[in-house]
Amino acid sequence: MQASIQTPQAKARHALPTATPAGPATPEPLDLLEQFGATLRFGRDHEIHAEGDAAEFCYRVVSGCVRTVRLLEDGRRQVGEFLLAGEVFGLDELDTHSFAAETVTETVLRRYPRRMVEALAESRPALARRLRQLALEHLRVTQERTLLLGRKTATERLASFVLEFDRRMPASGRGLLDLPMSRTDIADHLGLTVETVCRVLAALKREGTIQVSRTGLQLLDRTTLLDLACETRH
Amino acid sequence: MQASIQTPQAKARHALPTATPAGPATPEPLDLLEQFGATLRFGRDHEIHAEGDAAEFCYRVVSGCVRTVRLLEDGRRQVGEFLLAGEVFGLDELDTHSFAAETVTETVLRRYPRRMVEALAESRPALARRLRQLALEHLRVTQERTLLLGRKTATERLASFVLEFDRRMPASGRGLLDLPMSRTDIADHLGLTVETVCRVLAALKREGTIQVSRTGLQLLDRTTLLDLACETRH
């Protein structure tokens, strides 16, 4: 399936959701890029860029869901992260993309040339600062996952995953979220197998901690989840 | 044990080892900081800063070895990374240190106020660029470890570890490196137990792939190691 590309237009249309919901909106330095953006539409399971591709563009998810992926030769797969509406990917790279990016569902993206980002940052300290901040936030999330993968049990991983997802999921009523990705995607994100993901979700459901369907999930007992997730802060 | 602190002095003394061993040395923007540096000396197993501390300073290892550490309430431990001579830590932070930092061996550090780094970056695009680059390199290493922890077996993890260490270890003759850290440290870095680390090292030794002693290690069969490590590139 091919993506449709639209040339730059309606500027304000795809702006970042304001970081601070109340108070005077902080100016978002990334907005400088809007004029260089193009809008792309993809069907489900479509590759946006491959691992190792020159990092020519970065992207913002307008709607839908994207996953980043790495493979070992023998097929073992690692899902780096899931990107939701409003989130940016492909920006925190050196010269090449260290992960491939694929759509999970039908997705609309806004694409920007990284060359322009870098160029603008040279003369705009606010943008430069913002770029570093984004990289550092990304780093912190990745370090958190390092702890999850290195030291947590299957149940703890699922609890952490569900809670993180709940935090990031845009405004779906209290504790009610949908899971656009497959169980296999979740497994490859958490360093588990599909079967283990299923079993753990079933167990959490049995104990009344969550409610799950194939594509959705509801948090019933947040306390138990927080407990299981072993989160020091939050 | 208390650290001795020396006031700023001999500027060039603790400069970064030139990134490019041959060719015209690229000017290193971080050198701007040298005038704000202080030298610290620590004994072994000394805490440099705690997890959650305000990120007031960053550090360069002059000699010795440092580990970064996170703990789960029940004592499970994750070693983020080992820092060797010439390497910097505590720089890639937002407001607080997300890991504690401890010396592994006797260590000499050079310490810099982060506030100065950030301030200088505002007016020096080259420094700002360098800061982001460091964050991105750090991110990439962490993502690599994510794959290791999520998808590799114990043997593959040890092979990857040994090879990475070999790459970073400053000029110790071909394939001959010392391991300043304990087996427990290695285990907590690789998401394994001490016992597993011992057994895997013993197995690799038995098969003639490496030579190990308590504090040192020699690579005998690099091909096998690369194979085991499942490295797509390098």
Next chain:
DNA sequence: CGGGATATTGAATCATGTCAATTTCCGTGG
């Protein structure tokens, strides 16, 4: 109302963890 993909469940196996001894190393003091 099929049919293929995805999810779920069960049973058996395996890699790694746990627990429990040793053994080795190495600094220290006699």
Next chain:
DNA sequence: CCACGGAAATTGACATGATTCAATATCCCG
């Protein structure tokens, strides 16, 4: 210089959480 002692490393035996393999069950989509 050597014996001692404590910490770290190693090894063995056993336990277990997660994987693997296999069989349904369920959900969509056409």
